[in-house]
Amino acid sequence: MAPKTMFAKIWDEHVIDDFGDGVCLLHIDRHLLHDLNGSRGLLELKRRGIPVHNPELTFATPDHGVSSAPGRVGMNANGTELLESLRRETTDAGIRIFDLNQPGQGIVHVIGPELGLSLPGALIACGDSHTCTHGGIGALAFGIGTSEMGHVLATQSLVQRRPKTMRVTFNGKPAPHVLPKDLILHLIGQIGAAGGTGYAIEYAGEAIRAMGVEGRLTVCNLSIELGAKIGFVAPDQTTFDYVAGRRFAPSGPLWDAALAHWRTLPSDPDAVFDQEVVVDAAAVAPQITWGTSPEQVLGVDGMIPDPAAEPDPSRRSAMQAALDYMGLAAGTAIAGTPIDWVFIGSCTNSRLSDLRDAARAVGGRTVAAGVNAWVVPGSETVRRDAEREGLDRIFTDAGFQWREAGCSMCLAANGETVPPGQRSVSTSNRNFVGRQGPQARTHLASPTTAVAAALTGRISDIRQLGR
Amino acid sequence: MQSFTILTSVAAPLLRNNIDTDTIIAIHRQVGTNIRGKLGQWCLGSLRYRPDGTEDPDFVLNRAPFRGASIVLAGQNFGCGSSREGAVWALQEYGVSCVIAPSFGDIFFNNCFQNGLLPVVLPEPTVIALAAEAQTGAAVTIDLVDTVVVAPSGQRYPFTVEARRRTALLKGLDEIGTTLAEAGRITSFQTRDAAARPWIYHIGEAS
Numbered sequence: 097m098a099p100k101t102m103f104a105k106i107w108d109e110h111v112i113d114d115f116g117d118g119v120c121l122l123h124i125d126r127h128l129l130h131d132l133n134g135s136r137g138l139l140e141l142k143r144r145g146i147p148v149h150n151p152e153l154t155f156a157t158p159d160h161g162v163s164s165a166p167g168r169v170g171m172n173a174n175g176t177e178l179l180e181s182l183r184r185e186t187t188d189a190g191i192r193i194f195d196l197n198q199p200g201q202g203i204v205h206v207i208g209p210e211l212g213l214s215l216p217g218a219l220i221a222c223g224d225s226h227t228c229t230h231g232g233i234g235a236l237a238f239g240i241g242t243s244e245m246g247h248v249l250a251t252q253s254l255v256q257r258r259p260k261t262m263r264v265t266f267n268g269k270p271a272p273h274v275l276p277k278d279l280i281l282h283l284i285g286q287i288g289a290a291g292g293t294g295y296a297i298e299y300a301g302e303a304i305r306a307m308g309v310e311g312r313l314t315v316c317n318l319s320i321e322l323g324a325k326i327g328f329v330a331p332d333q334t335t336f337d338y339v340a341g342r343r344f345a346p347s348g349p350l351w352d353a354a355l356a357h358w359r360t361l362p363s364d365p366d367a368v369f370d371q372e373v374v375v376d377a378a379a380v381a382p383q384i385t386w387g388t389s390p391e392q393v394l395g396v397d398g399m400i401p402d403p404a405a406e407p408d409p410s411r412r413s414a415m416q417a418a419l420d421y422m423g424l425a426a427g428t429a430i431a432g433t434p435i436d437w438v439f440i441g442s443c444t445n446s447r448l449s450d451l452r453d454a455a456r457a458v459g460g461r462t463v464a465a466g467v468n469a470w471v472v473p474g475s476e477t478v479r480r481d482a483e484r485e486g487l488d489r490i491f492t493d494a495g496f497q498w499r500e501a502g503c504s505m506c507l508a509a510n511g512e513t514v515p516p517g518q519r520s521v522s523t524s525n526r527n528f529v530g531r532q533g534p535q536a537r538t539h540l541a542s543p544t545t546a547v548a549a550a551l552t553g554r555i556s557d558i559r560q561l562g563r
Numbered sequence: 564m565q566s567f568t569i570l571t572s573v574a575a576p577l578l579r580n581n582i583d584t585d586t587i588i589a590i591h592r593q594v595g596t597n598i599r600g601k602l603g604q605w606c607l608g609s610l611r612y613r614p615d616g617t618e619d620p621d622f623v624l625n626r627a628p629f630r631g632a633s634i635v636l637a638g639q640n641f642g643c644g645s646s647r648e649g650a651v652w653a654l655q656e657y658g659v660s661c662v663i664a665p666s667f668g669d670i671f672f673n674n675c676f677q678n679g680l681l682p683v684v685l686p687e688p689t690v691i692a693l694a695a696e697a698q699t700g701a702a703v704t705i706d707l708v709d710t711v712v713v714a715p716s717g718q719r720y721p722f723t724v725e726a727r728r729r730t731a732l733l734k735g736l737d738e739i740g741t742t743l744a745e746a747g748r749i750t751s752f753q754t755r756d757a758a759a760r761p762w763i764y765h766i767g768e769a770s
């Protein structure tokens with residue numbers, strides 16, 4: 097048999113019908129809903145009188161619109177409306193919802209792996225572009241729009257065009273203070289925000305194998321910022337140890353059968369990819385974005401690039417527009433730029449390991465005067481686990497706000513915005529114009545680089561701060 | 564779904580790369596359960612309006628004859644970013660029925676087909692050449708029957724669309740209805756698959 101990629105193995109296993117031209121009807125193993133648009137899909141089905149095909153394979157949680165304020169006081173009207181309609185429509189359809197204050201609630205891409213709903217080899221869809229995150233567990237997972245959501249609800253399947261395959265190999269061992277977030281931001285800087293468009297990306301290499309599952313979820317999370325709607329890591333013993341014993345993971349004989357299958361999933365040694373990219377992980381510095389696209393990124397010790405040096409006119413004008421929006425001057429060091437906000441959270445970096453990294457970086461110091469620094473755990477379970485370890489106290493003692501689980505300031509759909517003109521260092525995944533609020537200026541970074549900014553009130557190099 | 568056959572319109576050149584879905588429609592314009600019909604005025608809002616809310620007269624869609632153009636010529640990776648279908652709805656509500664670009668965000672690309680907005684992929688030099696011609700306000704024709712873009716000069720640029728999607732667009736077919744018409748395939752797949760991968764279908768909760 098010809099050697100196969102992991103992508104091809106999983107894709108082929110899910111084909112219900114092949115329409116030619118690479119377009120297939122695929123089975124969806126898990127469908128996740130959230131408050132921003134989940135009820136929209138369900139209402140549309142209801143309007144058409146179509147029942148949900150497999151409510152037992154569908155799970156919901158509120159995350160985007162909910163307040164992250166302690167006790168969730170002051171939920172805005174939009175958030176309340178979205179929450180109530182999600183509750184009502186999932187109940188009507190017989191879909192399980194993990195509601196506020198229950199273990200299981202949280203950012204949809206945090207809870208899937210955490211609950212053992214997202215499994216290696218599974219095909220997962222959710223009405224959110226960062227669904228690629230679940231690839232960190234060895235799943236093929238991708239974001240869909242509202243119409244496609246209706247299609248999954250009605251048929252537990254989707255019509256999709258087969259993407260090309262790319263393998264990104266991270267060789268070597270990252271230097272101290274260089275986190276998974278830095279590796280993936282560096283890659284986006286290298287190949288661009290369109291570098292992965294049309295591809296499903298397999299992340300491989302020594303640095304990925306040495307990484308925990310939570311770090312792999314972070315790497316896969318930013319696949320969509322490369323333009324790739326799918327990114328994944330082959331499952332290995334690290335994955336199996338992570339999945340075993342989770343709340344909805346298979347157990348007993350089902351676990352044994354699943355495990356035997358999962359071991360067959362990795363790409364065959366001679367499998368051929370449409371494109372290969374190799375990154376020297378050992379040479380990557382802590383990263384920070386300077387512009388309004390994740391590809392506008394540099395080492396935290398670097399100089400803000402000069403559009404005048406860019407030969408391509410459309411790229412040059414995009415660079416200038418980004419600098420104007422961000423209020424930065426070309427040719428100056430990015431380090432030392434004063435900041436107003438720090439946000440540690442989002443489906444990129446809000447898991448327990450992220451919060452541990454951040455707490456360690458705090459190292460008993462305090463948040464600089466005038467900086468608003470928030471820590472928003474990714475799920476109710478992460479919040480409780482972190483509190484059990486005393487991480488919340490480390491943050492609050494230092495002057496951070498410790499908040500309730502949700503998306504919060506990542507996209508500010510719940511009204512938690514960075515005020516116009518203010519500058520934020522954020523562990524989230526998008527620095528688009530207006531992403532954290534109208535006229536807000538966002539710099540993407542790892543949790544420890546965000547802590548360094550909070551402690552100094554400036555963009556700072558965590559390597560010089562110690563810890 | 565709207566059907567799409569042949570469209571002739573002025574084409575607005577908007578050649579920057581990576582125009583993301585948040586730029587196409589800001590999140591605070593699309594939170595809520597009832598947003599349809601209200602998005603057109605905010606389409607590409609951060610480009611059309613200045614921070615004080617007034618129109619930016621330099622922006623292409625605020626200039627004659629491009630105001631209300633039904634075709635947009637864009638740079639690489641148009642519609643990258645979020646999965647929010649609001650980006651497609653906003654373009655349609657503004658009046659755009661076709662975007663021509665060297666590449667598209669993958670999720671946005673699929674969302675277009677769900678709504679009858681045609682995304683046409685042409686090589687970058689072709690898009691640039693088209694934009695140079697369209698700059699005068701001369702009309703461009705998109706013919707989905709013959710899968711060809713006709714420039715004002717008469718130059719013809721063929722493009723490809725998967726056969727199934729082309730048929731659906733030409734006829735305005737609804738994908739859910741089409742799939743449900745043969746729902747038996749899905750249940751028989753699930754029966755077979757549940758024997759091979761039972762852990763996908765039997766979701767127990769650990770106590």
Ligand code: SF4
Nearest residue numbers: 226442443503506507
């Ligand atoms: S945390 Fe941010 S990126 Fe992730 S799902 Fe929520 S809004 Fe989207």
